[in-house]
Amino acid sequence: MDKSKRHGRLQEIFDMIFPYCKYIGNRIVHLLPVTIIISIAIFGLIELMPGDPVLAMINPETTASMTEVERAQYVETMRITLGYNKPIIVRYFLWWKDILTGNFGYSVALNKPINEFIGTYIKNSFKVNIFGFILAFLIAIPIGIKSAVKKNSTYDKSVTVFSMIGISLPSFFMALLLVLLFAATFRVLPFSGMRDPRGIRPDFMYLILPVTVIVLSSLASLVRYIRNAMIEVLKADYIRTSRAKGLSEKVVIYQHAFQNALIPVITIIGFWIPALFGGSIIVEKIFAWPGMGYLMNQAYTFKDRGVLSTVLLFYAVLTLFANLFIDIGYAIVDPRIRERRIK
Template identity: 60%
Template sequence: MKSQAVYKKPTFMEKYSSLIKYILKRLLLMIPVILIISLIIFTIVEFMPGDPLNAFLNPEQLTGTTEEILQKRQFFIEKLGLDDPFLVRFFRWWGQILRGEFGYSVIKNKPVKDFIGEHFMNSFRVNIYGFAIAFIIAIIVGIKSAVKRNSIFDKCWTVFSIAGISLPRFFIAMLLIFIFSITLGWLPISGMSDPLGLRPEFQYYILPVSVITLALLAPLIKYVRNSMLEVLKQDYIRTARAKGLGEKVVIYRHAFRNALIPVVTLIGAYIPALFGGSIIVEKIFVWNGIGSLIRDSYTFRDRSVLIIALTFFALLTLLGNLMQDVGYSLVDPRVREGGNK
């Protein structure tokens, strides 16, 4: 008798080995890209108008005769390495980055590494909360709107999407402040915490998170709805229904998974845009995040902080593109198999 082959369930590494190799390859390719981008950023910031030495020197240090002032300036130029060739300064900066040294901030009067992480996390928390809430609501509402097309539910959310896309973030922020802070007095107008401890800390998150959620929710709902409507027109959906499959099985097992593919593209593009848009939100709500840090560092020509922050945005954009590709392969295995041949 012929022995029958026994099916063996593939392990995690066997199932996703091609995906892991692809991610590692993309991460390696990101190294030269981020080097080139950081060189461009470093060049632009270094050639910004203004004397970089003035940011480091107290006016009291430049007193005396003209010759003494010139000697003091020359001393600090040599000490800071400002007279070195441009590429030498650039690679020295990268050497500091690899050692965990991000330079010295003239605004904070302390090393950048002592406070940059706190600013990043403040922005990350408020943005990720807003994004997560918007994404969950958009998936639920977008699917239901597509399934119940032209219903009252669908029309109401369509009007909301059009209005939300049309309104800028600062207008949404001002409207929420007027309603919930000034008129009703329920929430604080700005800040991150109450120095007197009279209000719980979570109340300071509600308005900025709500602004980010509403700003993202409108386009996400529209995108999910349109993507779902396009999938529901496909022949394989009609075939699944003709076979007698339940409507929930057709919607969530067959249609939803394929509708997610274009949505993944939007999510990857939103990741760097989240932090970019937070500059306005942080300004209005006096939120001590990366957006306010970039604004202040540009205003006061704090070059060390500005270079680090802009390089972070570039890295975030690259990671967003990587997440798009990984999301494609997870949502649709055919993309993974086709892309790794």
């Protein structure tokens, strides 16, 4: 009897999970042709960049003592070694072969294989962004909910003004203002880098300014989304029914109303995923934080084709999986969407 009950319970769990697994598998299969199309566009645009990639990889000091004939032969040998003598379609498939085997190419700017440093830059971006996004989310939820509950009050109007100012101000302006105040004027925080070479300042101090910029730039829009979503949900009939049943206001707001207001929040979180691992070009450039955004800016400045193609494909794949996360989140939160898309 116990075995039959356990078997029945396992069957129930399988029946509940299988539709989700099937749905995720189908969505991943649908992402494959989109990824291929995007990769073709990226590879083609990189190939159209001006300049000879082979000449960019050759150290001038290596060919300084060569004659013109020797230099031409050396360049041609390098071209054959690197595969640039092959047709573009062949190079495209070789590029994918290298990616799938973990060989992302060679960085001209850093003078080393990309797979030796790309993981460090991703980790640095994740480190600064995860703190910023978690803090923004934890601050925005109570503010947005309270603003919706106290609609048109002085508190709500103050939050609305703050949100409009936060949305209007660009992140680079906030970053420069914070650097001016806390790094240049009061000199209580470092304004660039991620650690003190002298070992005097603790490493967490280098996180404060970039994390603050991420929080401020994300907070305004997130508060706005939560507030508007909660206002719409609080008008629903089932909320009035819940209150009529005698449920406490906290249960009505946080358990019933907020759960149904999560769809726009899931959308925001999904849009954050590429930035979580991909970093922010503006923030990382201003604070000289060695993340993916900083790497992207450096690759564009030095026309580092290998890094550009790798980072752009990385951003594209992250964006596609962020959309997948949004769809799955919708299905989990909203039963109507779950029945329509998964079953």
